[in-house]
Amino acid sequence: MFRKVLIANRGEIALRVIRACRELGIRTVAVYSEADKHSTHVQFADESVCIGPAQATKSYLSLPAVISAADITRADAVHPGYGFLAENATFAEAVNAHGMTFIGPSPAHLRQFGDKLSAKAAARAAGLPLLPGSHGAVEDLEEAVTVAREAGYPLMLKAAAGGGGKGMRIVEDEEQLRKFFVITATEAKAAFGSGLVFLERLLRAPRHVEVQVAGDRFGNAIHVGDRDCSMQRRHQKIIEEAPAPDLSDSLRARILAAAARLVSSTGYVTVGTCEFLVEGDEFFFLEVNPRIQVEHPVSEMVTGIDLVQLQIRLAAGERMPITQDQVQVRGHAIEVRVNAEDPWKFTPSPGRITGYHAPGGPGVRVDSAVHEGAMVQPYYDSLVAKLIVYAPDREAAIRKLLGALDEYVVEGIRTSIPLQKLLLADPAFREVRFHTRYIDEWLKTR
Amino acid sequence: MFRKVLIANRGEIALRVIRACRELGIRTVAVYSEADKHSTHVQFADESVCIGPAQATKSYLSLPAVISAADITRADAVHPGYGFLAENATFAEAVNAHGMTFIGPSPAHLRQFGDKLSAKAAARAAGLPLLPGSHGAVEDLEEAVTVAREAGYPLMLKAAAGGGGKGMRIVEDEEQLRKFFVITATEAKAAFGSGLVFLERLLRAPRHVEVQVAGDRFGNAIHVGDRDCSMQRRHQKIIEEAPAPDLSDSLRARILAAAARLVSSTGYVTVGTCEFLVEGDEFFFLEVNPRIQVEHPVSEMVTGIDLVQLQIRLAAGERMPITQDQVQVRGHAIEVRVNAEDPWKFTPSPGRITGYHAPGGPGVRVDSAVHEGAMVQPYYDSLVAKLIVYAPDREAAIRKLLGALDEYVVEGIRTSIPLQKLLLADPAFREVRFHTRYIDEWLKTR
Amino acid sequence: MDAKKIDELLKLMQRRGVAEFTFEHEGTVLAVKFAGASAPVTYAPVAAPVAAPAPAAAAPAAPAARAGGVVIKAPIVGTFYRAAAPEAPVYVNVGDKVRKGQVVCIVEAMKLMNQIESDVEGTVVEVLIENGSPVQFGQELFRLGPA
């Protein structure tokens, strides 16, 4: 096991990793930008190093700064959290080259799953269902037209190197495809450095269902249950739950098995997430997130498995400590991302938290690095806290979550809580009549 | 089910009851003294009523004030929490007489278990082992001498009406018994209004093991697992855990069965606790606490059962929602009572909390009504927060708790945290070599 | 630096959310630490309380200066009645003079009709509570003007 882990991140996920390390008896090193000097992750780590000014590119995203910090503190492993350098294969390579362990997958896996086309190829090879479409780059318009006729409209025209909702266009028919093909490729070239585009069936009202997975170096691959993250605003998840509600037993079993199969067939090591779109009784591979995810706590709550400790153990070369049979899902968990933003206009709302009271009691978990007097920095992402509840069933979890949100006091900044309270009380959420574009459509009708 | 519950308490337990009611869809009424006007329980209840000045005797302990508050808000039930009026049979009667339900046992059960001798009689009738001794009041010195010869020395000479460590004396031999008998009876008469005394074997190093129990109106009686609360300072529990560690399977089974039998044989309704002393392979009935206890969360964590919701359901006349088989204990939970007091001198430390950061993350639960800027009142008890952790095993729970205590920041007042950190790290605690007088002896050697 | 200027400075600092400050000017030194009282009062209640919040005055049931008069407050929680029985005349009306020790109303608590006596003298200016309404401890019942 590692002796000392440097955490190349900030905020709640840095604190989450510190807690996991402490329970494993590992010393921790926090890194921080000048703006984060007084942050909680700095206070609670065993050691800390200032790595640069407030701008992320010069601190948390700076490979030399992070690696030097690990060097001078003699850390033997680096945990990247999520965001920042978590999926950067060059960073993972540099960590390894400096004789330290990157707590995450290998650089090769980061590259494989970082590219949409090679990720789809791996999924296809493992027998996972893909959305009808080109499955690889389409060379020219005529090939695109042929593929499109076979896959059927509507389709998404996507830049292979795009992501986060950028570099894609909906084409409803052949006329639109002919009109947009060249311009999308040209834009992709300009924006992402690669003009490769591919075609994929557009689902009108899909649910986002993902599977928590884990693999070790000995070929053991398991899933740790599913999650539903369909409640997204502009592709940003804001409410997540486990297990995904209202899936038939057979559909759920097929999805879980597919995810575990992909881990097994690619030899993926540590924890990750396999994302799918689900519509009706069909599911389609979307992508792999080769890291710990923001929403991992809901899976922890329903399985009792500490995923960050598992991730660290697997990175240290340990054998998978649990078998698939031992992963048992009990009860229901829901997470709300409390963001520092205007709940209706979604503009960021950084600033000092002048009043703070977090909810508590049975079945209530708060993962947060803030407190009264804390500064929500304008330089980084707006996640202030994750509020997670656990209850015997989904209805009880929703009631508990609404109560906990009523208790949550965050003053001095605006937060997303008012929006989330309305959404949780919405009949469509309660009755599981939602899909990935539900919130955006719902907001338009308000 | 009730429509509206008045909570005749304050602080964390009032908030705990509010949370349970909210999840059951019941409206809540908080009562408060003038000193508690800005308290959290007042802010989070649906309604609130000021019932008197700061002194508890004129507010939280005033029967007319509390009952009038329930009357004018048209509450249909009253939850007494713990302390204050929770075990006051006259109060329970008055609540019932006003057409409301007292959320707790019947007045008759409160009287039965409020008196040490009738409690012991009930336990004896149910076949529970009692400490060797008189089992009832001893009439005079000669009867005492006879009883003592049979039970064996050392013995405790106790006032029947005493409690909380008051009105008792250790007698090591017959000479001491002869010397102290009359004076103890006289003191008891003066202090408690009754000169009745009884004799009970003194255990040198017993552990305090208690069983969470519950009964319904249909004769169903179950236990909800055991707890160890041996870590006491001057008879005050400060660290509690579930399950009780290091009990043989057969001893644990006998203790659990005994507690359930007492509930069944007395027809006790709602939740309660049956307390025992354990030494070696023997256990002895101590007393019944006919209410929800401060340390109930550790049992909730290891069984997944919400005990306050269960208590409310049973008081409302519902049938026991779970069978004994469904009570399954998994993992290990430990609670620390964070008191506002000097950790070494134990003098109360009320005042304003100027800085506050509660720990969080997986397996960490905080039950507290304080926040930054909150006032810890000098009029009431010193409990500021309960920190509860849950982990797969006891060792992991201790590590998690130490980490969480390191994260706990409470400024402006002194708290018991430094003492508890030392105790948790003490080999005697880790290796379960402790008993009810362990802390007091340990403190003398420091 | 006179009292007025100091007050100005204090108000200014408070408005800007200052917790502590030290000000030195021409040999005058002013060091101030505000009571950390701001947190609780900024908490937003989840729901409005059923009745008006009890007044903050330290002495319950004692007359308090308000709007140029004194008030009689409820010394107990219960239901407020202006008369001993539905058909009986009210104890006091606006314009009536009230002596110390005179019964001014009933507060019913636990089925008991508690006669509430005035501990001040004066003329009733306003009855602040509707007959039959619930009253909290310390709630204002009558406002009195000079006798």
Added chain:
Amino acid sequence: MDAKKIDELLKLMQRRGVAEFTFEHEGTVLAVKFAGASAPVTYAPVAAPVAAPAPAAAAPAAPAARAGGVVIKAPIVGTFYRAAAPEAPVYVNVGDKVRKGQVVCIVEAMKLMNQIESDVEGTVVEVLIENGSPVQFGQELFRLGPA
């Protein structure tokens, strides 16, 4: 310094996220701590940080007034060396004059030896870091007096 100027100053500091500040000007001293600012600074670290905390100055790697001089700060994280190689002479000693742009030390980061140039002029008064020690971003390396 009148109320208006103080208010302006407070607003400015707040806008820039300042928690505490001290302002001295022509004999007037104003020291302010904003509400809510105390929590983070009073947090007790679980263990002492490996190296001295980075200075609070806003401009990294820029000279800052301290003890009547200027300092050269580390512009990157890494290991501090006073010479290009173990046997090589140190770049600067106490008493040496330093020009702008002159190399004063090495900070090794990711196996790269980064020559650190001074961006101020002056005479080296004190070398604040041991040779071979780790340095954080913004950590003070040399104190300089007047050239």
